[in-house]
Amino acid sequence: MTMPPAGRRVAIVTGAASGIGAAAAAELESRGWAVAGFDLRPSSHCSFDLSLDMSDSESVSNAVSQVEQELGPVGAAVSAAGYYEMLPVSEITLDKWRRMLAVHVGGFVNLSRAVLPGMIMAGTGSIVAITSELAIGGGSNDAHYAAAKGTLLGLVRSLAAEFAPQGVRVNSVAPGPTDTPLLAPDSPWRAPEYLASLPLGRLTSPDEVALCIAFLLDEGTFCVGETLNPNAGAVI
Template sequence: MTGKVAVVTGAASGIGASVAGRLADEGWLVAGLDRNPSAGALSLAVDVADAPAVAEAMRRAEDELGPVEALVTCAGHYETTPFADITPEAWHRMLRVHLGGLMGAARAVLPGMLARGHGDIVAISSELAIGGGAGAHYAAAKGAIIGLVRSLAAEAAPRGVRVNAVAPGPTDTPLLAADSPWRAPDYLATLPTRRLARPGEIAATVSFLLTEGTFVVGEVLSPNSGAVI
């Protein structure tokens, strides 16, 4: 993969930082899109909910590094608000970050990938999109990602572009507060692995899809510590 360009959104922390680091170690030139500075070949400050800003960031990445061969959308926003307390503003913000963040980034890179006849898009969803759980607006936004991934995969695969999703379970990142119910011993005891997933394990799943898993199209891989079986 040496010299190929990958864009990772949400690259400053958590799963995104782990994915960006893993790809850089494997020889990718990584452009990180995040509101905060990120490591890698290029750090671009952008809110993924702002589609025009994302498109401009993608143009900069291609101008400075070269054609984008892989896009991994990790940028996220998490809340466990009870359904009755979710405000319209919170609902729309969740959708703009997750579903809008994928849409804006994919629309920016997909034309070039299709023109070249190859490329990969991997979107980070969540096991809550599969099994449901606290934070209905979060689960709904992550579920919408899966619908978009499968639809886009069917459209793009015949032209050489693969689109897939990774739906992690609760993962040991700063996104989960110290008092998060997902860290509680009672919850961890329900998992077959008895522990949270690690960011490096999610990054390894993404790496597989971009390298060895070239036969995987329109799928959702869910490394979730057995939370959903």
């Protein structure tokens, strides 16, 4: 691996193989960032690609160290890895609760713990968590997903308050239903009657979410503990 040109900024994007993570990686690369993609599957959008499970704290720590060695200090981290599952609460087993929390909450915590020391040492850095409009508005048959995404909102605000004085900004993006493979063709979020209920009348696109992420990293240097809501008006 060749080191990026001197002065090129380094970002980590989790879930970079598809959907919002892939769109974020591509957008950041287009803006001159050297992007390291973390995912269970290979990504074609990144300068550097590592396969790992974000719920495994040791694997995440080792991967971040490898990025720092190969690309340089990490200036930004985007936690987009995750999955979506609709189930009545009566069908959410303990294992399903644990896995949902381990991937979404554990993945964000593991990433943050691994990148924060370097950012604090540098006196600068930005972390963005991808949460969901369901964290704000809730949803029928979405209890474990909404709980995991809602927990992220509290974590983001707490980390923002703790680390802003040390130069590290922590924010989140809470998309509404987004046109990615996570939403099956027969998903109720794709139903014409649901789309008609949205002020914009359509799903959010991954590229639109990526623009919000890039804004928080590049232009939104005044944002600390904030949540942007690209949700086509689903929650106003």
